[in-house]
Amino acid sequence: MTTETNRGALPLTVQDPGCGPRVESHAIGTDAAATVATTLKALADPLRLRMLSFIATARDGEACVCDLADLTDVSQPTVSHHLKVLRDVGVLTSERRGTWVWYSITPGYQAATSTLLESFAPAAVHALGEHPHLTVLEDADAALEHLAAELTATHPGVGADVVLRTVRESYTALARSAKVSAHLLALTDRFARQRLADLARLPQDARPQVLFVCVANAGRSQLAAALVRHYAGDRVVVRSAGSTPAADVHPAVRPELAALGTTDPFPKPLTDDAVRAADVVVTMGCGDVCPVLPGTRYEDWLVGDPALASPAGVAAIRDELDTRVRALLADLLPDLDLTTR
Known part of the structure; x- marks a missing residue:
């Protein structure tokens, strides 16, 4: 860009032909x-x-x-x-x-509000005191290929190429929201195993499968899944996921999860495999992000968001989820004794 003088008047700005935009702009419209x-x-x-x-x-x-x-x-x-x-x-x-x-x-703002309070607000709070960055594994390909080889041996019914693709996709999805990568490979291992189990669900496995989905997979969905495990043990296969997973579980929720026996939880992205494997999909404030599949039961639970709630608020949310989980399990497993838990 150059500047010329127009006979003593105000300077004129002349656009250099070589510095104009080279691609069509996709910026948000003015209105x-x-x-x-x-x-x-x-x-x-x-x-x-x-x-x-x-x-x-x-x-x-x-x-x-x-x-x-x-x-x-x-x-x-x-x-x-x-x-x-x-x-x-x-x-x-x-x-x-x-x-x-x-x-x-307003119904049209519910998903946006959940994103604001669950994802944007905690991120802004954390940014005041820390600036996390992702340190990529020095030799990620080799590590992922080694992990895929191990999982191929334990999942003989799934092709090696599918296992490798699942491992790489799992690593990439978790890396997008990870604050540090010290445990990224271990988390990839856990997440990929879940996804492969969903892919290879055996027809003779009659256990109900339940999937809880919220925006960040950092509070409500984690608590609901922990409550199902607490009451039903391995009689129900339970998963949780987020439409926009956070970097970590909300600190206020961690004590509740620990009390229910859930250790080292981590937010996971929603996958089509998890939805296809589920018999029941429960959404909480994440809008219409789940694919709707025939034969799958869908429920939407209006439950408060614990992201910035007080300890008393988190306890109230836990109690609300406890009531709803008990009702769901009474329907899925009528013979399950919930009175002694």
């Missing part, structure tokens, strides 16, 4: 950007984010002004003002019942 910016501006307030998080994690997915006034320690008129801002941009919807107005997340 769409303005709409998104308006919504983000409405959300860019700490108090509103706390209120949104409270509503998202509420037991019934809704809250009234009095609930939020107690949470924020501000007057009800102030709470009403902030709720109106969020309602005006379409994030919240409201319903008057009796003398109170109840607020809930």
